[in-house]
Amino acid sequence: MSVLFELKDFCVSYGPVEAVHHVDLAVREGEIVTVIGPNGAGKTTLLSAAMGLLPSRGALAWQDERLPRVTVEAMVARGVGLVPEKRELFGEMSVQDNLLLGGFARWRAGQRDQRARMDEVFGIFPRLKERRTQLAATLSGGERQMLAIGRALMASPRLLMLDEPSLGLAPLIVREVLQVVAGLRERGVAVLLVEQNARAALQIADRGYVLEMGSVALSGPAGELARDPRIVQTYLGLGGGSAATGTVERMKEPS
Template sequence: MSTTTELQKETGGPVAVPLLELRGLRVAYGAIEALKGIDLTVGEGEIVALLGGNGAGKTTTLRTVSGMLSPRQGEVRLRGERIDGIKSHELVDFGIGHVPEGRRVFARMSVRENLEMGAYRFKGVDSADMDRVYTLFPRLAERRSQLAGTLSGGEQQMLAIGRALMSRPELLLLDEPSMGLAPLIVEQIFVIIREINEQGTTVLLVEQNATQALGLAQRGYVLETGSVAVSGPAQDLLADPRIRAAYLGEVAA
């Protein structure tokens, strides 16, 4: 299990106590091994970016953390407690919120009903939680009675994030929040992700847009075919010629 000292070695400076730890994590789809023994740590209060090409294992990592997949080997720990093997709907009570790739809003429900679904673990909907989401996403407040399926892609992404926030997560897993969105909307989404983090929510961010992700995160991991190829402070990764060549279209020296 990682220690704060080990995490300091990764970041090059003081960090908070580790919140999420993956150790020797192996996950397979039948005979195909998607994760090949990865180690990953997210400190409390951090934004950590998880980068990599298609098929690298990024979504598999998030799905394993949130209990949608079971590891073949290794551990997932939250605040030092093993959570691998716990069902995904139960992990919501542990403080994990998951915004899946593709948004997956309830198309035939209104915006408000979608948000209410996010609070299902509570006996009722707290108006303060709803107000927080509407403050973060004023557009959702304007469309609270509109069917989710009629929203634009950017609005659906806002709704998917807002729905996850209704469960009051300590750790928010975001899978490709910029996918298919116009650049202006992407900028807005990333500003809000930073604000959510500043309000006290730790974020593990899967993102194809390396520039945006590393500009937002404190640290990053790069996956290649199920293994961690590179990790370190976000600014170091952004300056790494290998990363710039692979994700920013530049020619490596």
């Protein structure tokens, strides 16, 4: 698979304080890559800067083309979508209208496929179809996360960046949401997943990066990281144990 998205020597600062230090990261076509690490490691900062929401230094390349300036407009134009940690839905608008706004860039570009895209999203999240006329503010936490992902999919992204999609959700809903994320691979959508739930993230990812204090401490195939003693001890619980195995097996069960 060819490299779709790449960061090289990527740095992000808040004023004089550098929060992300010289990160090298790549996402290939149709690949799920996860970034895990403790709170305050710089995961959200990295994702926000890669989307152009924060100033950065270093190189960002899209299909081997280095972007001279990383902006939200440049990333969206290349087919990159972001689902932020706080979801940022329009609470006083219906589920359907939130989805239509997600496809506005395609509509503005002359692509009138919003209804077909919406039907596809409803196929992925049938619960949203049941609640299509309901105000977004009245949805449960899991339904809001589904809507946030669905809204991003309305733009037909080639790369979807997800910031902590499991945050604040019940375990059964986390499983449902992450199974959908895993299924995006089959739809040809690459995913850059920032996630504090390291066990669940490594279960669905192809490769992973461990970010600690703003720097990449470890990287490699997700399966190898999940077996690395340092990862097991720090992020998966001492010795791994039956809890880790049980979670993996539950994630593998058919829905």
